[in-house]
Amino acid sequence: MSTGARFSPGKIFPYVLLLLLLLWTLVPIVWMLLSSFKSLTDVLSPTPLLTFKPTLANYIGLVSGGNNVLTYFRSSILAAGISTIIATTLGCFAGYGLARSNFRGKRHLAFWIISTRMAPIAAVILPLFIGFTFLHLINTVWGLIVAYLSFNLPFAIWIMNAFFADLPPGIEEAARVDGASNFQTFWRIALPMTAPGIVTTAILCLVFSWNDYAFAVTFAGPGSQTLPVAASQLITQTGVDWGQLTAIGTVVALPMVIVGLAVRRYLVRGLTLGAVTGE
């Protein structure tokens, strides 16, 4: 390959495509960010404004007055956080058990677990709604936590199973030969070695439940509404305040983008349910 070809069209072409790709991806996000710092008149300008006097009014509006989002924020954190902790903890145990055992019907067990994760949300909502009504879990954070477990728990079991199955078996065998019990082998050897897997599982569980809308809007009442529900309500109440809406959109999106990108190396493994190994 000649070095003189540095600026040949063949080399530039991918960068042109990349630029288009970045524009397609980033314009909506940048526009959301810009709009969240605009005053009401600037947001509603019929010609798009790139230069404007930035204001924090939309963000201040979110935490003051009648529609204070802090309670929604609290529900979001509690529901997504607790569900993530329970799912990841139980997922580690069950995933390890699944990876290290061999019994008849294991295939069916694995299939049941994965199909639970894939069940359409609209269908899952119905029986849970009736069940929650009888158990008085409607309008409680615990109701949401249970609902989120319905997809986070099977996900965590399945992924942790994949991460544990990847560990070289020799190390654990050596520990057993040295007299470690099954639980010690799991706790002291296997668990620390899958630390990236555990973090990835937890983060993906957090993203799935934080971003949920269907369960939250059906099961939550004034006492347990989450941020995505708050965002959608800005549209139905008194007209649409797009400035506040883009502000709350930013508040919902930013934390998940940060934690999601933090585990980018392991994302492929997690998001393909262990089927494809990442970078």
Add this chain to the structure above:
Amino acid sequence: MMLPALVILTAISILPLFYIIWMSLNNLTLLGGTGISSHWTGLGNWGLMFTDPGVWAGWLAMVIYFIATVGLEIILGLVAALVIHEVVWGKNLALSLILIPMFIAPVIVGLLGRFLVNPTYGLYAWVLRESGIYGGNILGGSVSAFVAVVLMDVWEWTPLVALITLAGLVSIQPQILEAAKVDGASYLERLRHIVLPSIAGIIVALLIRSMDALRYFDIIWQATNGGPANATKIIPLRLYESAFRFFHLGYAATIGLLMLAVSILVANLFTGILRQRGLLR
């Protein structure tokens, strides 16, 4: 070790499954508050469903939406992965930036999309109007609204396909490509005969997207809520409307069971392919 997880999973998946089957065989109505009335109808709901033009329209919209979104996502995701793979400068940053949409809550994507195509102050509506491509109310026309919600979904989920495909590309040994190049294979020939066959990820991405396409309906819900004139009312929206707007819970359960059957079919394909590739132990 599996016991606690399996007990909980049974409580939140097996019991509801039996319950939804029972629901579909009854006429269930919400009476306000926590009251529910039920009376046995046998297969009445099923008969009703198969003759309900609304349900058929919902499945048709679902199939078109599914083919359009998943098809575009696979094609664009593959192109994006190939581009990022070729790029040398700023590769890491570019990948991170391109991944951003998939972490954003679908509800926000739907609302943001609605903002962008708003006829009076939407950025994209303005661009389309000023460039003379489309001057009408985008979410007001059946076809344009459908295209808009498809593109919102494509915007959010193409990054996922790109990420999975890229993982496959990275695993191809450069020597093989170099050898093919020396033998005179063009870029497209190398793509067709070496690159594409070795990306197992494409099939996995296809299946993952297929299952999620059946699972989520937040984007359309927020952007159009099934409108205009039911043009974007995919089957999960029909179900939700039957249950929580008309309070026909038994009928909604019947629609839900059929959706469940379809998703189990896809899950079967998924595990079948994993097993074939030795990825499931």
